[in-house]
Amino acid sequence: MTTTEAASQLLSIGEVAGRTGLSVHALRFYEREGLLVGPVQRTSGGGRRYTSFDVDWLLICVKLRASGMPLADLKHFAELVRQGPGNEAERLRLLDAHRQRVDAQIQALEECRSVIAWKVGVYAEHLARGKAGGLWDPTA
Amino acid sequence: MTTTEAASQLLSIGEVAGRTGLSVHALRFYEREGLLVGPVQRTSGGGRRYTSFDVDWLLICVKLRASGMPLADLKHFAELVRQGPGNEAERLRLLDAHRQRVDAQIQALEECRSVIAWKVGVYAEHLARGKAGGLWDPTA
DNA sequence: CTACGATCTGGAGCAAGGTCTAGATCAAGT
């Protein structure tokens, strides 16, 4: 717990892929695109070593992406964090705007869901009746 | 109400774009891709005339697309409807599978939303304090 | 030493879902 303390936290790209769900390709791509807060450490041989810090950031990225944030916004956010303290208001704006978009998206999805559920119900009923009813709307 | 009855229901591509939210480009694209149930009527001059039937279908398409259904699935659905009665079970499967995906998506989004909301809260609190606290985690 | 798997770089390729252009035509207004 003394010598390995810092080094054991450093993860290879494959390990990071494993715990973030991103592919190694995507990880390198994200780095090229400037989506990481800082430069990734390297071994003497040139291999990437990610800190748990990097991994936490990536996990946030994954969440934001999963909720539809474009890479461009993610990059912007990374830049703000990279610049250090002083721009918290802008970070807040960015995140809050995204949260509102997510809320809207949830709303929209729930509306879609109910429309679909209704249609599913119509089909299910139709099938349950064994296609007995002759007047069946072909558009549905 | 007698002579104009049928004709007044027929809409130009621009009008349909207006009430579906799709661009005229997208409408032509959808048609090329076989996403419509039937062929669209034409004027003598070659202009498209959409029935209210077509519009209803397009509105459904918009909802399904908005909830993330890929065009390929939409095309499949259109084919099933085009084939007429007899395949309702498959239509049901298709829609129900999509509904389940939408449910999962809503779940995921709500999880993201709460993570984001929490982060927004952290920033808001930080700003409210006027950056008084010296110990501020730069990663957040 | 050798083989093998993981990683490296730079750049090409891909899938989805449209978007836009060019050049022609149509329909209506002045």
Next chain:
DNA sequence: ACTTGATCTAGACCTTGCTCCAGATCGTAG
């Protein structure tokens, strides 16, 4: 007749977000 605006077709082009390839290198196991 002439202009204007909407539409037509076929096809090129675009953006997003990765994914994959080639060829080289590193590190560990036998």
